[in-house]
Amino acid sequence: MTDSGSPSTADAAPVLRCEGLVRRFGERTAVDDISFSIAPGETYGLLGPNGAGKTTAISIIAGVLAADSGSVVVAGHPMRTDAGRARGAIGLVPQELALYPDLTIQENLRFFGRLQRMPRRHLARRIDEVLEVVGLADRAKDRVDVCSGGMKRRANIAVGLLHEPRLLILDEPTVGVDPQSRHQILASVEALGGAGLAVLYTTHYMEEAERLCDRLGIIDAGRIVAEGTRRELVERIGEHDRVVVTAAGPTAEFAAAAGELPGVHAARPVDGGLEVLADSAAALLAPLVTTGEHLGVTIAGIEVVEPDLEAVFLHLTGRALRD
Ligand SMILES: Nc1ncnc2c1ncn2[C@@H]1O[C@H](COP(=O)(O)OP(=O)(O)OP(=O)(O)O)[C@@H](O)[C@H]1O
Ligand SMILES: [Mg+2]
Numbered sequence: 001m002t003d004s005g006s007p008s009t010a011d012a013a014p015v016l017r018c019e020g021l022v023r024r025f026g027e028r029t030a031v032d033d034i035s036f037s038i039a040p041g042e043t044y045g046l047l048g049p050n051g052a053g054k055t056t057a058i059s060i061i062a063g064v065l066a067a068d069s070g071s072v073v074v075a076g077h078p079m080r081t082d083a084g085r086a087r088g089a090i091g092l093v094p095q096e097l098a099l100y101p102d103l104t105i106q107e108n109l110r111f112f113g114r115l116q117r118m119p120r121r122h123l124a125r126r127i128d129e130v131l132e133v134v135g136l137a138d139r140a141k142d143r144v145d146v147c148s149g150g151m152k153r154r155a156n157i158a159v160g161l162l163h164e165p166r167l168l169i170l171d172e173p174t175v176g177v178d179p180q181s182r183h184q185i186l187a188s189v190e191a192l193g194g195a196g197l198a199v200l201y202t203t204h205y206m207e208e209a210e211r212l213c214d215r216l217g218i219i220d221a222g223r224i225v226a227e228g229t230r231r232e233l234v235e236r237i238g239e240h241d242r243v244v245v246t247a248a249g250p251t252a253e254f255a256a257a258a259g260e261l262p263g264v265h266a267a268r269p270v271d272g273g274l275e276v277l278a279d280s281a282a283a284l285l286a287p288l289v290t291t292g293e294h295l296g297v298t299i300a301g302i303e304v305v306e307p308d309l310e311a312v313f314l315h316l317t318g319r320a321l322r323d
Contacts, residue, residue: 012040013076015089015166015198021060021070030056031067032222038167043189043199045213046224047206047309049321053222054202055095058169061200062092075166091165093157095172101145105136105155108144112159123162130158133192135184150181157188168192169200174208186212206309206321218313225316233312240265240315241281242307245288247273249297257291266314273300277307277315 014037023031031053038044046054059065061072063079063086072079075089099108106127113123131137134154144152153173160168170189174182189212193199203209209216210230217224218233226233247254255274258267263279278284281304292299313321 014039015075016044016061016200017071017073018061019071021057021072022068023056023060023065024068029222031060034070034217034219034222034224036217036224036227038198038200040166040198041193041196042214043193043201043212045209045216046200046202046219047204047209047213047216047313047321048202048219049204049319052204052219054219055171056222057219058092058171058200058202062090062169063087064092088163089166091160091163091168093160093168093170093173095175097152097156099144099152099155099159102143104141104143105131105147105151105158106140108155109158109162113162116163118163126162126164127158130161133161134158134188148178148181150177150184153177154181154184154188157185161192165197167198167200171202172204173201174203174205204321206313210309216309218309218316220313220317220319226312230309233309234307237277237307237311237315240277240279240307241284242305242311243276243278243281243284243288244270244303244305245273245276245292245299246301246303247292247297247299249292250295251297254292254295254297257295258288261287261291266318268314268320275311275314277311 016038019035021031021034034057036044046057048054056065060067063083074086077085077089079086103111109127110123131140134157136151136154136158139151144155157173173185186208189199189201201212215229216233217227226236251269251274255267255269258264258274258276263283265277267274267276276284285302289299310321
């Protein structure tokens with residue numbers, strides 16, 4: 001993560017510029033007029049729930065799926081007219097793993113490097129470097145089929161980095177990985193951003209987006225519904241108070257009823273209670289307690305907390321990021 005307000009980031013020509021991307025599958029518009037740019041050294045997050053259109057958007061950006069309309073320019077190369085160079089500037093780490101299970105990690109890297117016609121000596125050095133970046137230097141000789149899911153993900157990231165791309169695209173790289181690999185992946189992405197790489201990171205984990213991303217596009221139903229730094233996005237909640245209620249009993253019904261109270265913007269059940277966005281926490285307390293009692297809910301605590309990106313998503317869409 002770099003200081004997104006720094007002149008070096010703000011003034012540099014973007015590594016990625018995409019404009020007006022649209023992709024339909026039959027009746028469904030999976031990507032609906034998406035535009036954004038990423039500067040060198042900037043980590044841009046697409047944060048959105050399952051089916052929001054993240055993979056479709058990055059498949060278009062990476063040149064592996066055609067758009068119905070819109071344009072993508074990578075490192076100055078338009079994908080439409082100069083796809084070879086545009087693709088060459090991208091390292092794509094797809095959501096699905098793409099490795100040969102009966103080869104070692106090192107053999108996989110060698111295979112993919114040769115596929116990209118990297119000179120042997122340069123490739124050997126580069127393999128050592130990328131294994132270092134993803135923390136797999138000591139596992140190079142392990143066969144992929146005996147690796148943990150997290151190690152495979154990291155090996156996949158190493159493949160994406162081999163040819164020294166200008167833009168690294170990671171599609172939900174921490175889904176289903178062990179905590180140690182998750183930590184390693186996040187640390188690698190931070191280091192790569194710090195070293196000047198532009199990173200496009202998709203996730204539905206709010207904590208990852210908050211930690212890694214200089215700027216975020218919140219994506220829902222194919223559209224970027226809000227974009228900005230974490231701070232800018234949270235400020236969009238404006239005057240609303242975020243209230244976390246610790247409660248036991250029928251909390252789903254409680255959330256539905258709370259959503260109907262005057263001054264309540266949105267309410268949703270969470271683990272151990274519910275979360276409410278309201279005009280005023282003070283004005284909410286009495287009606288909330290009465291509603292809870294009426295439904296047989298036991299309220300153990302009510303707390304006003306700092307809004308986060310989850311609250312931003314709730315505010316913008318009326319729904320939870322993770323249902
Ligand atoms: N090849 C396809 N054919 C038909 N529909 C598709 C195809 N690919 C994606 N879709 C639909 O487009 C929408 C967006 O899908 P996409 O995979 O881009 O979402 P996503 O944000 O990546 O979700 P997830 O978090 O589950 O990976 C979904 O409704 C999906 O069902
Ligand atoms: Mg996806």
